């Protein structure tokens with residue numbers, strides 16, 4: 316028998332009782348932020364559940380981790396607490412358990428229609444790193460930025476390459492992204508220009524949310540790394556390709572990326588994703604021992620990007636990809652990040668890098684889809700090489716099971732014009 320909730324959940328919903336993703340919301344503009352889990356079209360307020368004494372397991376019974384404006388304190392408690400919370404929440408939301416189902420007053424205090432509330436960033440993000448783990452993306456970007464001879468650098472096959480992103484400009488889905496201004500360089504010996512980016516792009520990504528983390532100087536072993544990953548969100552690493560191409564030599568992405576990064580509000584836990592785990596690709600050459608894992612795991616998460624062009628009602632799908640296209644696993648990324656002793660802290664965000672697949676329809680950004688603006692895309696008859704002001708980009712992700720889906724909802728942002736000079 317498949318577990319069912321007393322809350323009505325549509326069969327296509329991303330949020331059945333098997334998912335229970337964690338987020339932070341406020342019921343009204345003036346009420347304080349608090350953690351919640353999504354169930355169907357509702358959000359269950361975890362501060363209310365906690366105040367009612369329903370978290371009665373040994374770790375959570377005396378904890379105030381759900382009476383906080385973000386999930387950091389809960390994340391720091393680690394997997395035993397996450398499992399305990401999931402067991403309690405699946406129990407009190409199930410169709411056969413009366414404690415919440417039959418308590419009208421508590422239900423009114425704790426269950427809110429999702430359409431009427433405001434979702435916030437789920438964690439306070441101290442640090443954000445973005446990896447480069449899709450071979451298809453690395454090959455295509457290498458060819459476009461550096462030419463077809465050796466598009467993938469030799470180090471790529473030996474370590475998960477990354478750059479340090481900017482945590483301060485991470486925003487929750489639904490926030491406008493202001494077109495950045497900056498320097499670009501047309502070609503050859505011509506002087507650089509300055510102005511609003513002419514090559515604004517999205518990047519289809521996911522990101523891991525770090526749990527307990529590690530002390531400075533004490534790396535996390537690759538086979539223990541999953542204990543430090545709470546779950547995943549959808550992510551759009553907005554990129555200004557003209558700024559990026561000019562500035563990145565030799566230190567890597569900077570202002571071409573740091574003007575805004577959007578994440579989805581719901582963190583889907585690794586526990587909820589487990590039924591959709593699959594083998595990660597075979598790695599050749601074999602990684603060094605500190606990156607060699609006993610079990611090399613990916614997840615079968617179908618990903619789509621839709622663009623609604625400025626002034627239009629309808630969106631068009633511009634790419635269909637899958638999380639399982641990644642070469643380096645989340646656990647290898649995390650172990651590599653800490654191998655030099657660098658400390659990760661609860662709530663840190665590790666982007667996977669753009670998730671491009673092998674087919675032309677599965678490329679994860681416009682840079683690849685239009686080959687740096689050489690070929691326009693048609694969106695219901697409207698053409699685009701890069702994003703225009705007013706365009707809205709929406710990423711979705713879902714694991715499709717036989718009896719239920721485990722999904723991420725959406726991650727969207729609309730492009731707002733650059734500030735006047």
Ligand SMILES: O=C(O)/C=C/C(=O)CC(=O)CC(=O)O
Pocket residue numbers: 445446447448449452453456457460518520552554563568667668669
């Ligand atoms: O090939 C490059 O020089 C850089 C490519 C990127 O855009 C970097 C990045 O954000 C990594 C990624 O999303 O995979």
Ligand SMILES: [Ca+2]
Pocket residue numbers: 445518520552666668669
């Ligand atoms: Ca990126």
Ligand SMILES: [Mg+2]
Pocket residue numbers: 551552553554572573574575576
């Ligand atoms: Mg970014």
